[in-house]
Amino acid sequence: MVNHVYIHIPFCIRKCNYCSFVSGFSPKYTGDYLKALLYEIKSRYKNDAINTLYFGGGTPSLLSPSDIEVILNNFNISKNCEITLEVNPETVEYNKFKQFRVLGINRISLGVQTFNDSLLKLLGRLHTQFDIISSLDIIHDAGFDNVSIDFLYGIPNQNEKLLEFDIKKALNLDVTHISTYGLKIEKNSFFYTHPPKNLPDDDIQANMFTLICKLLRNNNFEHYEISNFSKSGFNSRHNLCYWRNENYYGFGVNASGYENNIRYKNVSDIKKYMENPILRDEEIILTNNQISEDEIMLALRLKDGIDIEKFNDKFKIDFLKKYKPVIEKYCRLNLMKLENNHLKLTEEGILLSNEILCEFIS
Ligand SMILES: C[S@@+](CC[C@H](N)C(=O)[O-])C[C@H]1O[C@@H](n2cnc3c(N)ncnc32)[C@H](O)[C@@H]1O
Ligand code: SF4
Structure with a gap:
């Protein structure tokens, strides 16, 4: 069973200076792209009940309510399905968002990046601080009470003082979730x-991350994943499916998916995708060992870490024995800890997560 769906919408009004995603395509191709997308969904989706669905981009908020409706009509959506739309502040309009809400979208992920207008300009963003605040008002008025915002840190010309201003400003807003990259x-x-x-530089970025963690944790945000913080009950259920290594469909150009031990990535060339929407750039059948390593890498990103008993049951190994040297090393350095039969990173360990996670890979 595959109960999660990611749908990639690659259109943007303009390409931002830092962005390398498959994005920035002119919205004038939306009609042709949707034809291809619907073909792909109809060819591959097996009518499983969907518990989370995520429109990512690009700028999915450029789609019209009828575009969203046509896409959603193809899925067997569960009653409590979390449906997220990635939104850029300059695309928010009351009537459109009211209709999105009626269609079942119940979570918004708003790309704030920073409140500083000169940094926004340097990043090539089209919105200002004013647009962020007014778009959030509209989003709330349209009936959304589950709103996440994305921040960037380590922006050129940014210092810890400017970042602190951003986070403190965010803390005064009515948002349930904050992602920081x-x-x-x-x-x-x-x-x-x-x-x-x-x-x-890297040291300043690390100090910035420490500052973010301190400010958000002290203000009732749970640091539940390396880059993600939420108010109680507002974890991203869709992103949790990735970190828990669950199956998900990926639809659209360059979308990744994971189904029945196969990781795949659709073609990244939009023309090729529109010619043949079921063409893939990559398809890897994972071995049991690869699955277990993926699961370690993903679970260690989470506050709760690895549930050792579950892991041993699933992979028929003795996790603590297999990874004894590396676990002992990082526990001694206070970068990892064993707690209630879970192995997790400590606050200091999170800062070195890339280096630590690599050591679990053969
Ligand atoms: C898929 S992007 C696009 C979402 C939306 N179009 C926007 O621009 O806000 C989602 C998030 O990835 C992050 N991101 C994009 N490029 C990045 C980069 N080069 N380094 C770190 N984070 C990045 C940004 O915070 C962004 O909000
Ligand atoms: S709007 Fe978002 S997806 Fe589009 S170019 Fe900018 S960062 Fe990339």
Whole structure:
């Protein structure tokens, strides 16, 4: 059974300077893209009951309510399904969002990035601080009470004071969830070919992350995953399916999915996708060992860590014995801890998560 769906919508009004996602395509191709997307869904979806569905992008909030309706009509949506829409502040309009709500969208993920207008401009964003506040008002008025906001830290010219201002401002807003990402300069982005000046170095980024954790944890946000914080009861159920290594469909150009031990990625070229929407760039049948390693990497991102008993039952191994040297090393360094038969990263360990997680991979 596959109970989770990711749908990729690659259109944006303009490409941001730091973005390397398969995104930024002109919305004028929406009609042709939707034809391809519906073909892919009809060919592959097996009518399983869907518990979470996520419209990611790109800018899915550029779609019209009737586009969303046509897509949703293809799925057997469970009663309490979490349906998330990624939204850019400059695309928010009351009537449209009211209709989105009526159609069943019940969670918004708003790309704030920062409240600082000059940093927003430097990032190539189309919105201002004013747009963020007014779009949030509209989103709430339209009936959404589960709203997440995305922040970037480590932006060129940003310092800890500016970041602190951003987070404190966020704490005064009515939001249930906050995601924070350290800015990465990715290949295929404008910043990669035109490196920006005054990029905070790794140490400053680490200090910024520590500051974010402190401010959010002290204000009743649970740090439930490395990059994610939520008010009680508002974890992202969709993203939890990834970290719990559950099956999910990925539909749309460049979408990834995981079904019956197969990880796949659809073609990343939008023209090729529209010509043949069931074409894939990658399809890997995972071995039992690969599945167990994925599960370790993903579970260690979560506050609750790895449930050792469940893991041993599933993979018929003795986890503590197999990974004894690495577990002992990081527990001694106070970067990991064993608690109630769960292995987890400590607050200090989260800062070095990339290095630590790699050591569980053969
Ligand atoms: C898929 S993106 C797009 C969502 C939406 N279109 C927007 O721009 O807000 C989702 C999130 O990924 C993060 N992101 C995108 N590019 C990044 C980069 N180069 N480094 C770190 N985070 C990035 C941003 O915080 C963004 O809100
Ligand atoms: S960051 Fe968001 S709005 Fe900007 S180009 Fe990427 S997907 Fe589009």
